[in-house]
Amino acid sequence: MAYITNQDIEDLSVGAALLGTGGGGDPYIGKLMARAALEKYGQVDLLPLDKVPDGMNLVACGAMGAPTILIEKMPSGDEIGLALRTYEKRTGRKVDAIIPFEAGGINSMMPIMLAAEARLPVIDADGMGRAFPQLEMETFNVYGVPASPVALADEQGNAVIVETKDAAKAEFLARGVTIRMGGQSYLVNYGMDGATARRVSVPGTMSLAIGIGRTLREAAAGHRDPLDALISFLRTTHYETARVIASGKVVDVSRREQNGWSVGVVTIEPFDASRRPVTIQIQNENLIAEEDDKVLAIVPDLICVLEADTAMPITTERLRYGQRVNVLGIKVPPIMRTPEALDVFGPAAFGLKKPYAPLEA
């Protein structure tokens, strides 16, 4: 079984930011915490999804809230452990392994931190295959795993268990609690056994994120074009297809906090003067990229804003006027594109009028 090295964490922080498609929170703070946890508690094993035993007792974990708040309201590091203890007390069972619920952004790191502290393995998979702004937007939920009980904790030591019949209501109640916990909380949810996890998870996403980071790092070191290297690497994975859908300069960023989310629009003026400006709508993550009325890419396919020179991902809160960027569209695996999946996290789930159109079409 592979274990997660410090180098992996560096690479993961880059790859997770890219899979975050602008959201999911800057993995930087998470990276520092995961590294500190590995130093303090020792190594964490990364267990491939197909090696997970049927009866293994898994839980998902991560942070909930607005990424823009996370930057100023640093976690104490005890929150996620308190959430796990609260969850275990509620269910009366010890947890055997941690599965990330969101490979994109900071939530790629929280499971490593918790796993180190609790001396458990992390499963190489997740429930979003990217980042999404709501708890019910999980392949776990799409394919029948209850989100509840959800255990939330904050830095002061408050803990809340939410128990609802449906995942969207769990999201709604947990979000209310999170807002009152100061806009950021840490939670454990979606308990399931190993056999279920193999059926309902997006496989290989932790190693995918590490691979993305490694590819960009090695391309930079070898003075190769990082964007080409990235596209070539993705071709070897189950995300297969990646395509540059816009290249240009950020000329407008509008962003605000609304109902606990970072909501906004970014406008990119293409270097190619014959093309029209491209707008990207944001709700924590990049949801839709359009050139006038033409859809270039749409959720759940990934829309990643990358620095033109380095191909490093730029998260929503770090978008600035004048940045030179490439926008990369990336296809998501089939488990995320079924009609059931699109019902839960397709365009309509975000209030978008445009139907889903696969990136490669």
Added chain:
Amino acid sequence: MKLTSEQLIDLSVGAAFLGTGGGGDPYVGRLMVQQCLDEGLSVEIVSPEDLDDDMLVIPTAMMGAPTVLVEKIPSGEEAIFSLQRLERHLGRKASATMPIEIGGINSTIPLVVGARLGLPVVDADGMGRAFPFLEMETFGVYGVPGSPLAVSDEDGDCALIEAIDNRQMEWLARAVAIRMGGSAYIAEYAMSGADVKRTAVPNTLTLAIRIGEVLRRARQSHENPIEALIGFLPNTLYRYGRVIFAGKIVDVLRETKAGFAIGRVRIEGIAPFTSAMEIEIQNENLIARVDGKVKAIVPDLICIMNTETAEPITSENLRYGQRVTVIAVSVPEIMRTPKALNVFGPACFGLKEPFIPIEQIG
């Protein structure tokens, strides 16, 4: 003591009086209890002195805006679900339930729980009146933690809150109650029989029933109900009551701010009262002043009553032109200690004036 239908009606009048303008109209709660009685269920009220020291008591209540409750009628199962959720968490069955708030609708919710589950209801509460926040409990003042708290809605969905203090418990539970549609049902402040005896305001259920009964009997025998009520109080823990003003409402200012009904009512005196009384409201009546001089202040009760009928008037029913009599009542000593005033004294409501017992105000 088994509650009768007549006592239930008296209770809802007495609870409205003790609500000092807030706490929510007990009407919906009364209907729910009456439904239980009509089904042949009974409500057993037990004195706190009769509790075993080690028995488990789990208080139950409604949380949220009473104005919402009137439109979002409970299924009746919510508070029961919360109590059972808390039992499961604690790994112990409750031997009784109890009100957390005798003023307003929360005097009735535990009666429904008791009737449906066959649990006795303790004749006591944690506020001795109505207050807007869950941390404003004598239970908490004297060291009983409010957490764990279970909050449930009509869908049977639930949140269990383990907060580091009672204020944060209130803060987090309020978030859930708001998202449950503005009213939800809670079980909290689980405690032993010994803790009930030590921290609760005793005999407030029977007090509310007696207040309703005194007003009803006075009306029936054509006596002055307000005088009858004031004459009755010295027999209770609320030893002292007095008419502090009477007149006509000439202005009502009311707004909803941060989830509260905030406002001010101005009453022009009718002889022998001169000048005008102003009462500040934050759900409940907080302070009464005449020409800037304090005439009564929280936590003592300030009750606005219809001069003709002696019916208590809740904040949302105050109207221009109403002829009203304002009564101030002393609360029991357990609610007036420095510790208690730290939690629900004037400063907790942003008032600058210190607490002065009503008996000492001229």
